[in-house]
Amino acid sequence: MLxxxxxxxxxxxxxxxxxxxxxxxxxxxxxxxxxDAPRQVRVDREEVLERIRHENIASxxxxxxxxxWKTFAASRAxxxxxxx
Numbered sequence: 001m002l003x004x005x006x007x008x009x010x011x012x013x014x015x016x017x018x019x020x021x022x023x024x025x026x027x028x029x030x031x032x033x034x035x036d037a038p039r040q041v042r043v044d045r046e047e048v049l050e051r052i053r054h055e056n057i058a059s060x061x062x063x064x065x066x067x068x069w070k071t072f073a074a075s076r077a078x079x080x081x082x083x084x
Contacts, residue, residue: 021036
């Protein structure tokens with residue numbers, strides 16, 4: 001892991017197209033950063049990504065009821081028929 005010391009307004013460049021900027025440092029030590037990256041580069045906070053992963057696992061383990069399958073089938077039929 002690379003560890004860098006930066007001050008407010010200073011930037012870190014990652015590759016040719018990602019820029020991390022230190023925006024502010026609060027009195028309690030929290031650092032506010034800005035990230036400029038191309039749209040195709042996914043940028044997530046670790047805790048948010050972990051929550052999404054856990055929710056995906058939980059939903060994969062659940063069994064949808066008959067009404068949910070009926071709604072899904074109707075939606076797919078509309079998609080196949082080209083209806084909105």
